[in-house]
Amino acid sequence: MSPSSDNRPARDASHDDDLPTEAETVAHGVDDDIVESNRRLLADWRWWLFATLAVAYSTFHLVSLNVYPLETWSFRIIHICGALILGYGLYxxxxxxxxxxxxxxxxxxxxxxxLLAPALYTLVQVGLMYRTFSGEAMRIEPAIEAWHFGYPLIATTVAAILLSWGYRQARQRLSPPDIVLMVCALASSGYLLVMYNTPLRMSTGTSFAPMGISYAAIAGSLLILELTRRVAGLALVVISAIFLAYVFAGPYLPGFLGYPGLSMGRFFSQVYTDAGILGPTTAVSSTYIILFIIFAAFLQASKVGDYFVNFAFAAAGRARGGPAKVAIFASGLMGMINGTSAGNVVSTGSLTIPLMKKVGYPSRSAGAIEAAASTGGQIMPPIMGAGAFIMAEITGIPYTEIAVAALIPAVLYFASVYFMVDFEAAYKGMRGMRDDEIPRFSRLVRQVYLFAPIVILIVALFMGYSVIRAGTLATASAAVVSWLSPHKMGPRSILKALEMAGTMAIQIIAVCACAGIIVGVISLTGVGSRFSSLLLGLAGFSQLLALLFAMCISILLGMGMPTTAAYAVAASVVAPGLIDIGITPLVAHFFVFYFAVVSAITPPVALASYAAAGISGANAMQTSVTSFKIGLAAFIVPFMFFYSPAMLMEGSWLQILRVGLTATLGIVLLAASVQAWFFGPVKALSRLLLLLGAVCMIYGGLYSDLAGLAIGIVLFLMQRGSSRGEKPSTAKS
Incomplete structure (x- = not known):
């Protein structure tokens, strides 16, 4: 959102002795706002209006979370309503x-x-209903709810959505159909706020529930689905539509998919409660996610992201294939904070992908490395995108326990990507970056204090502070630390950060609300429990078969969906079934979480890989296949959770240490097998032996570890002996 047609913030040209000069930095614009193709660039009073709304929206959450808490349902309704208004204004x-x-x-x-007339009329009716209930009335006449609120609201919402699909105008102007949709969002949310603050709230899901709740929920669901289409594409909307269709088609389906059925009134009176849209996904987006988006916006406003990437270049740029290793470090760190694989690819990949191509990586490899690294940010503690918070909300397991359990799997994933990159660079004889191409480490290390907000966040969490308190402290520290750098955050920068946060939050809030519709269908129809019965039946034949089936379903549910929604849906459908077959809740949820995350790099629908292909210029399918190969460890590690619970810090320290070390060595052998390089080129038979050794060491048993170690040592000695005097190949593919 910008007050002019230029959508990029102006660069600050100031320097001091502690900062590298322009010629000594690589990263510029990592923190700049990414403007989507369908996002408006408002000007004049329109920009001021929505900038003020975005600042107010972010401030509302900070105040509600830290100073003046609101009733839970009311807070979440306002949270969604604000995102709808901002979303329809900006997209x-x-x-x-x-x-x-x-x-x-x-x-x-x-x-x-x-259309604006009936939309405003329904909004006026909400005000009149509020006045009626203030006069101690018990309920509203059904005819008034239907003809003066429900029917006009739904008809207007549908008509305005259809009209908006064909309404084209200049990028700097507001769309009249979208103004209608903003009023409809106010009317729908306003009615729910009124009703949910009366005793009628307890009647949802029964025949006594006012039909007005169902009308408001239908309109609200349509608004959420349409905004999700605009900010996240059709995949999640189509999946949501399939689940909604199941509510009414389910009674006619055969086998385990059939269920007794729900009426439209009964279903929609419950779907906009904590059983659905206002449930776990919105609970997390309205607390943890919005807070960490504000934190990320403060880091962006203080240009810390540029520093992170420059620091990565200074630390790893000289190594062979240096830009690829920088991408692993920088994209993992940034992806951990911003919580979207594809979004992180766009922000950091525009810098790292061209540099990878420059040192010799093919286009498809450059894009695939960036996609795999950005996806890995979602599994990197302590923030893990938003996954750790959703997992804590759903399972009741303390957040700190989840963050600790994620440590070894994250190390294994990034070790795998690192060695895949390193062995490819060695095989192709790639160089690192020259000294004149990267910033000076000696200068950048003087500003290592810019990592302080991340350190403060981690320390506060493990000192026992709540996630909200720790996130707020980290956000405040980002502003304080900026005062020691050239990009000092004054009142204007703080307001800019709050405005960016309000804008950045739209996509993830829409996605979480849309995922809430799916979660509501699953919980209200009981399809999740029937799926659990199916998994239980499979496990009677083979637990491995049940795990493979759960893996496939988790990936299918996640394809084309942002990570947060993918995990929320998979956790509702798949995780209960895994728990029923005897897997502990922590292992079950980590299992589905990992596969929901890696759906972003799994062909044929791989959002992160497709975003990277758009930057690298490579074929999208080739890039997704290559990123699948680079991130292969992520498809193996979840099975290690089941066979070696010590991987999730469950067991003695000796067991944890042994499993961690042997699994890391197994990951190295796996990378060597895939890239055909292990201290020199590897022939077909040796690659098979490397793969066998990798499987033995990843499996986690004592004897299998010893067998894998023996294979690794023998091949190491053979390769060292045969590679003496040989030079690495410089052939490019």
């Missing part, structure tokens, strides 16, 4: 008008003005 429902596309005719504007 268009159709392509913008340009030289090739003419603006929509005036008839659409006039029709929008016609």
């Amino acid at each position: 268009a429902g159709a392509r913008f008008a340009d030289d090739d596309t003419r603006p929509t005719g005036r008839w659409a504007t006039y029709l929008s003005l016609v």
